[in-house]
Amino acid sequence: MAENNAPIRVGLLGAGTVGSQTARLLVEQKDELAQRIGRPIELSGVACLDPEEVDFPWIEKSLLTSDTMSVVKNADIVVELIGGTGVARTFVLEAMKNGASVVTANKALLAKYGPELYKTAEDNNVDIYFEAAVGGAIPIVRPLRESLVGDQVKDMLGIVNGTTNYILDEMTTKGLDFDVALKDAQAKGYAEADPTGDIEGYDAANKAAIMATLGFHTNVGIDDVTVEGITRITADDIAAATAEGRVIKLLAVVDKTDDGVSARVYPALIKQEHPLASVRGSFNAVFLRAEYADDLMFYGRGAGGAPTASAVVGDIVTVARHIAAGCTGPAIRMYNDYPIAPxxxxxxxxxxxxxxxxxxxxxxxxxxxxxxxxxxxxxxxxxxxxxxxxxxxxxxxxxxxxxxxxxxxxxxxxxxxxxxxxxxxxxxxxxxxxxx
The missing domain is CATH 3.30.70.260 (ACT domain)
Incomplete structure (x- = not known):
């Protein structure tokens, strides 16, 4: 680990849309971040598949490497932005066992292997932070981990996938059929060439699992989430909803009742007066109800390189402050053993x-x-x-x-x-x- 006055080393895994913008923030705001942390901070390495293909003026060529493990082993904070649940898991576990804290935006990894990752972090006295994994730039993970720990979360409704919200919004405002709205989303960069993970609800399901785990302090994995997408929504469904004063939104819904914890993703009809009804385009929002705090709304950009990088760097600064102070943040403990509601x-x-x-x-x-x-x-x-x-x-x-x-x-x-x-x-x- 770094000495008291030495720079805190940040190893970046992935130089794609989010990774490149994360590097940019770290480099261009290095002096400002050092003031906020109380210690210098530096980008110590950037792992990518082909260093020759990465060409950003703010990333020094000498930092680029295809040897991911070398970046992992020479960092105080490892930032995992490569995605997936295979090699990403290997690198994250190795980083924590090597004494490095982890920042990640990998919702699929957390939804599948969350308990293992959280325990490994606690066992090795390091941090794992992942604000960007649920709502992009929206601060929802930190409120669940810290701000609301003295309260009881009752339920959450979230629009946590910008692709599907954009498609449904276009169908509502322009009367488009689903296929036409999807092609428009792809043309504008809001949907991937293979949009299955978004339109079938799997992306939102990963986020629902994380929200339920943090909100109710119990293990809710991706296999516990019931999922429906939006592919069956028609222009007629949209028109009928509008006539009734409602809109259709794809929601991630988590709640706890006497029957257990429920985490679900499905399209639903909500009244136009509901706070989530006004969430337009690719924006995301989470509506949360707590026992004492009552109704809370979190709204903002749910995706995109710069907004997501903002959340990632926010986590990096938090972890760096812990390193500078010689401590770690609160551990994620799933002390409840609630059943999954039928x-x-x-x-x-x-x-x-x-x-x-x-x-x-x-x-x-x-x-x-x-x-x-x-x-x-x-x-x-x-x-x-x-x-x-x-x-x-x-x-x-x-x-x-x-x-x-x-x-x-x-x-x-x-x-x-x-x-x-x-x-x-x-x-x-x-x-x-x-x-x-």
Whole structure:
């Protein structure tokens, strides 16, 4: 480790979008950061796949190397920005066992191996900080780790994926179909060439696991998160939501009840008056309710090189201050052993969309299935869809939208599955929760 007045060495793993901007902040604000830390701080090495391909004026060529382990072993703080759960885990564990603290933005790594990483940090008396892993520039991890430790978190609703929020926003404001909005997001750099992780909800699920773990001091891994994406959302769903004074948002939802802890990702209908309804474009936000602090809202840029680098460097400064003071920050301890709440414990009102044959008595058949299963219908809407066809049916197709009263999700899904077995129902149904 560094001597008392020696520079604190920062080893950077990854020189991509976030890594390059992190290096820029560290180099260009070196003197200012030293004043804030009370010790000099320096970039000691930058690991990347091909040093010849990295060309940023603020990164000295002599710092670049493909020997990642050499960077790990010669740093006081290792900043992991390479992503994934394979070699990243190896380097992070090695860094901490070697006495270096870690700063990471790797949500997938934390959601899968969090308990192992947190214990390794505590066992080796080093820090692991990861503000950028959940909300980019939004400070949500630190409030959960520190600001709210004297309170009891009740639940959190979060828009934590900028890609899906941008797509849904474009569908809402411009009336675009999903495929068109996705292509627009890709053209503008808001979506990857392979957007699966975003549009299927997996990115948000990793973040939900981290939020639940920190909020409830219990282990919630990625496999404990129930995930639904936005690929089934149609322009008709958006139009119906708008007519009802609602918007559709992909939410990461974590809460704790007598049944246990729940971490879920799903598209939901929320009222236009809800604080999350006004979160536009690629912005992110987390709405948190606590026993004593009551309602809290965290809002800002959830992605992008510079905003994410801001959060990363904030963590670097925090860890560097600990090194300068000869201490570490609070350990992450999962002292609770809450069960994961079953799906049957989740209750909500639902909006369900079916494609049906335009024949007399179809609505009665569907209503009978709902009644048999004890699911009460609160509202019905039907629209003719002349452009849609069923190969086995010569007539026209209608879109049927039912809104239920509160019911448990298991019953609702079983009911929908039974309705889909009727000969008069075609295509895939859509299920959206209605949150008030």
């Amino acid at each position: 799906l049957s414990a989740s209750k909500a009102a639902f909006a369900v969309r079916f494609l049906i044959h335009d024949n007399p008595g179809v609505l009665a058949k569907i209503s009978a299935v709902f009644a048999k299963n004890g699911v009460s219908i609160n509202g019905v809407n039907q629209d003719l869809k002349p452009t849609l066809k069923d190969p086995g049916y010569d007539g026209e197709i209608q879109q049927l939208r039912l809104v239920t009263h509160m019911t448990d999700e298991t019953t609702l899904r079983n009911t929908v599955a039974e309705v889909c077995e009727l000969d008069c129902v075609t295509g895939e149904p859509s299920i959206l929760r209605v949150l008030d």
